[in-house]
Amino acid sequence: MKGGERVGLNIIRGAILLIGLVFGYFWGKNIQISGFAGIVIGLSMGLGMILIERKLHKVNWQALVGGFFGFILGLITANLMTYSIFHLTSDTTILSMSFRLFINALFGYLGLVVGGKKAEEIELSKIKLLFTKEGSNENVKILDTSVIIDGRIADICETGFVEGKLIIPQFILRELQHIADSSDSIKRNRGRRGLDILNKIQRNAELNIEIIEQDFPKIKEVDGKLVVLAKLIGGKILTNDYNLNKIAELQGVSVLNINQLANAVKPVVLPGEVMTVRILREGKEYAQGVAYLDDGTMVVVDNAKRYIGLDVEVAVTSVLQTTAGRMIFTKLKEDIEHNETIN
Template sequence: MLDKILRFIIIVLSVIAGLMMTDRIIPLLAPWVSEEFFSVGIFGITVATIFSFVGGGLIGGFIGFIISPFLLNSLWQFTYWVEARLNRMPVNDVLAGALGLSIGLIISNLLGSAFLPIPFVGRYIPIVLSIILGYLGLNIAIRKREELFSFCSTIPWLNKDKGKEANKPANMYQYKILDTSVIIDGRIADICQTGFIEGTLLIPRFVLAELQHIADSSDLLKRNRGRRGLDILNRIQKELGMYVQIDNHDFDDIAEVDAKLVKLGQQIKGKLVTNDYNLNKVAELQGVPVLNINDLANAVKPVVLPGEEMIVHVVKDGKEFGQGVAYLDDGTMIVVDGGKRHIGETIGVMVTSVLQTAAGRMIFAKPKAI
C-alpha cells in the first residue's frame, strides 16, 4: 500500500515537472511555429497552453511511471542502510549526531542567507554550506559526545533531579564489563549464580569478535577455550537470568583489545571484570575500577594462621633442597620443609608462615613432630 502511494506521488511530481518543462520549451519554438498556435484557442485558452497541459503532463507522467519502481527500490535500499547503521550505533551517538546535525544546518542557514544576493551562484552557496556544515556538525558531535554530555550535566535546569538521583545506590546503573579472559575462565558464572554480581553485564562487541576468533582457531586447545567462553555467556544469560547487554562501542584508532576495554570503562564509568593481572594494573593506573576474580578467590580462601596443624598429601619435591610440595583442595600450595622424604605420603604438618602474593597464597609448614 505504501509503495502504491509513493509511486502515485512520484507520478504526480513527474506530471508537474513535465508541465513546467513544456511551458519553458514552447516559447523557444516560437520562431518555427505560426502565430496562430500561440493566439488561437478554445474559451480563451491558447493552443500552446493546451499543448503544455496535455503533452507535458502525459510525457512527464509516463516518465514518472517508468522510473518510479527504480526510485522506490533505491529509496528502500537507502532506508534499510540508514536503519542498519542506526541500529548499530549507541543511543548516545544517535542523540549527539542529531544535535550536531541540527546545529550545523542552523549555522549554514544563517551564513547562506548572506550569499543570496550574489548573481548566479548565490542560490547554490546555501546548499553547499548545508552539506559541509551538516556533515561537520554530525561528525564532531559524535566524536565529542562524552564532552558534550558532560557539559550538559553542568547546566542547572537540566539537572533538577540530581539530588534525588544522588540518594540512589551508586552501583545501580554501573556496568560490569567482562573481558575475554574472565569469560573463558568460567568462574564468573558461578559468582553470578550466588548473587554477588548485580546490575548489567556488558559484553563489548570487540570482545565477542575475539572470542569467536579463538573458537574458530585451528588449534584444538584454543578452539575448546573459545567455545567454553561462548557456552559460559549463554549460561549466564539464559540459565542464571542475568541481564547481558552487547555494547557496540569500538575504537578504530586503538588496536589492542585490552586498551579498548580500558577506554570503554573510562567512557561509560563502568567496572572492568577480569582475571588478567597486567590489565588489572593498567586499568587501575588509568582510573578504571576493577573486579579481579583472582583477588576474590584469594579473599575467600580459608584463613590459615602460623601454629595451626593440618593433614596434607605431599605430591612432589620443592625448589629448595629437602622441600616437599602439597596442595589444599582450593589449590593453595603448601611448601613442607623436609617433606621430600615423605613424597607420596599423607602426613601431619604445622604451619610456620603464610605468604600472600599477587598470584595467590603460599603456606610454609614443617612435618609435625611425632
C-alpha cells in the same frame, strides 16, 4: 579475510573487469569511436568500481553516516537563513542567487566535516546517557575475555554477590570467537569454554546482561577498548588479567579482579595449625615436598620428599602472601613431635 572469501572476491573483481571490457567495446562501437577506446573506457570504469569497493572496506561507516546527516542539517540551516533574508524582498538577481549558493556550500561543508568528526562522540554520548539516567544508581560491570574463559564468574553470579548490569562488548565476543576458531587445540578449547560460560551466564534469569555494539576502530588492542568504554560509561572492569588491571588503574578505571577476590575469601591459616595434605612432588630445596589445598594454595613441606604420593599431617610454620597467591610453609608433625621429645 579467509582464503575462500578472498578467492571469491577476486573472481567477482575479475568478472567486473570482463563486463567493463565487453561493455566498453560495444558502447564504443555504438557511439562511433574505436573499439580500443571503448575497451579502455570500460576497463577504467571497472577499475574505478574495484577501487571504490576496496576503499569501502576501510571506511568508518559511523563517520560516513554522521557526515551525511551533518551535510543535510547544514543545507537545511543554510536554506532557512537565506529564506528568511530574501523571502520578503523576492530578490532573484545573480548576486542573491550566488550568495544563496555560497551559503549552502559553506554550511553543507561545515555540516559534513563536523558530522563526520563528531559522529563517534555523539554515538558514545547516547550510550553514556543510557547508563547514567537520572535517578539510576545501577552498578555497571564490563566483562573481559580472561574472566569469561576462567569461568568462576558464572558461579559468583549464581550466588547473588554480583549486582547491577553486566556488559559484554561485541569486540569481546569477536575475540572469544577468534580464540574458539584457533588452529591451536589449547586456545580453541579455551575459546569454546568461554562461549559455554557466556551461555550459562545468559541463562541466569536473575542477571541483567546486555551486549553492546559500540566499538572503537582507532584502538587496536582489546584492553584499550575496555578501558575507554569503562571510562565512558563509568563502569568497572571484571578481569583476571594482571596487566589490564594495572593499565586500568593507572587511567583511573575501577577494576574487580576475581583472583584478588579468591585470595580474600580463602580460609585463614595460622602458624601452629595442623592439617592433612597429600605430597604430590618434590620441592626446590633439599628433601622438600609440595602439596596443594583444595583451593589451589601451594603447601611446602620440609623433609617430606620421601612421602610423595602419601597423606601426611603437617604443622604450619609461616604463610607468605604474593601477587601470584598464597604459599604455606609447614613441617611434618612427626618431626616437630620428635624434636620436642628430644628437647
